[in-house]
Amino acid sequence: MNVVVCVKQIPDPAAPQSLEAGTHNLDRSGKLILDEADTYGVEMALQLVDKAGTGEVTVVSMGSASDLAGVRNALAMGAAKAIIVADDSLRGTDALGTAKVLAAAIRRVNPDLVIAATESSDGYTGTTPVQVAELLGLPSITFAKSISVDGSTVKVNRQTESGYDEVTSPMPVLVTVTAGVVEPRYASFKGIMAAKSKPIEQLTVADLNLDGQVGPSGARQSIIAVEAAEARQGGEIVVDDGQGADRIMQFLDSIKVL
Numbered sequence: 001m002n003v004v005v006c007v008k009q010i011p012d013p014a015a016p017q018s019l020e021a022g023t024h025n026l027d028r029s030g031k032l033i034l035d036e037a038d039t040y041g042v043e044m045a046l047q048l049v050d051k052a053g054t055g056e057v058t059v060v061s062m063g064s065a066s067d068l069a070g071v072r073n074a075l076a077m078g079a080a081k082a083i084i085v086a087d088d089s090l091r092g093t094d095a096l097g098t099a100k101v102l103a104a105a106i107r108r109v110n111p112d113l114v115i116a117a118t119e120s121s122d123g124y125t126g127t128t129p130v131q132v133a134e135l136l137g138l139p140s141i142t143f144a145k146s147i148s149v150d151g152s153t154v155k156v157n158r159q160t161e162s163g164y165d166e167v168t169s170p171m172p173v174l175v176t177v178t179a180g181v182v183e184p185r186y187a188s189f190k191g192i193m194a195a196k197s198k199p200i201e202q203l204t205v206a207d208l209n210l211d212g213q214v215g216p217s218g219a220r221q222s223i224i225a226v227e228a229a230e231a232r233q234g235g236e237i238v239v240d241d242g243q244g245a246d247r248i249m250q251f252l253d254s255i256k257v258l
């Protein structure tokens with residue numbers, strides 16, 4: 001079974017962030033890391049291929065190739081190879097453009113299963129994977145909290161507000177996973193060394209025949225303003241005067257965690 005995992009390299013969230021001069025685009029010229037949200041998909045894919053006993057995991061990414069540490073991290077975890085689409089003309093690409101690029105790259109691998117995270121940690125529109133599925137003509141199942149494969153059928157427990165739905169689909173299919181789907185492994189020293197010699201194919205927009213369809217000229221979304229997030233408010237201290245437990249229950253109920 002061949003599985004593609006979409007992995008996004010993002011600026012390290014622990015480092016200060018800034019915008020590219022004169023634009024509303026995040027400056028991605030510094031250190032890039034594998035989005036933690038995608039480590040769950042990589043782990044899930046590795047476990048499924050391991051269980052199938054055949055096939056491999058390919059990671060596909062669109063973004064800067066100036067720092068490939070994030071992609072190498074996925075290879076160090078156990079993915080067999082990577083495809084990165086990097087091109088200056090991709091600056092200003094919107095979510096649909098990103099989906100077009102990812103779909104074209106994925107098509108080259110012809111996988112049985114495509115996995116992506118529910119949403120990225122930086123852009124978090126949560127719209128890219130289903131657009132990829134549509135462009136590839138695949139069914140999509142979102143918010144998977146577990147995935148299993150039985151022959152040519154994928155079975156997913158799909159997270160809902162009140163529990164989960166059991167969904168099945170013939171493969172090939174695209175599935176988005178939540179953070180709870182599996183516990184991602186840490187790359188071992190052996191894995192890190194092995195990743196250095198694993199193939200990373202670098203493609204351009206022209207290689208994918210997408211000239212003029214992506215980048216700012218093909219974008220239908222534009223960021224018109226960026227504002228700093230509101231400073232965090234101080235928390236509320238509940239002094240237990242006998243009603244403390246009730247107050248906490250009411251609060252948890254109001255934010256729908258009960």
Ligand SMILES: Cc1cc2nc3c(=O)[nH]c(=O)nc-3n(C[C@H](O)[C@H](O)[C@H](O)COP(=O)(O)OP(=O)(O)OC[C@H]3O[C@@H](n4cnc5c(N)ncnc54)[C@H](O)[C@@H]3O)c2cc1C
Nearest residue numbers: 006007062091092095116117119120123124125126127128
């Ligand atoms: C108007 C606009 C302009 C933009 N300009 C730029 C720009 O100039 N430079 C730039 O780098 N980005 C730019 N972006 C962001 C970039 O195009 C995003 O990657 C894209 O919009 C995906 O949206 P998201 O991050 O919200 O992903 P989501 O839809 O939240 O992502 C869900 C999942 O899809 C997969 N995925 C998403 N993006 C990628 C990716 N790039 N590679 C592999 N897997 C992926 C991952 O598994 C991810 O967790 C722009 C976005 C918009 C809307």
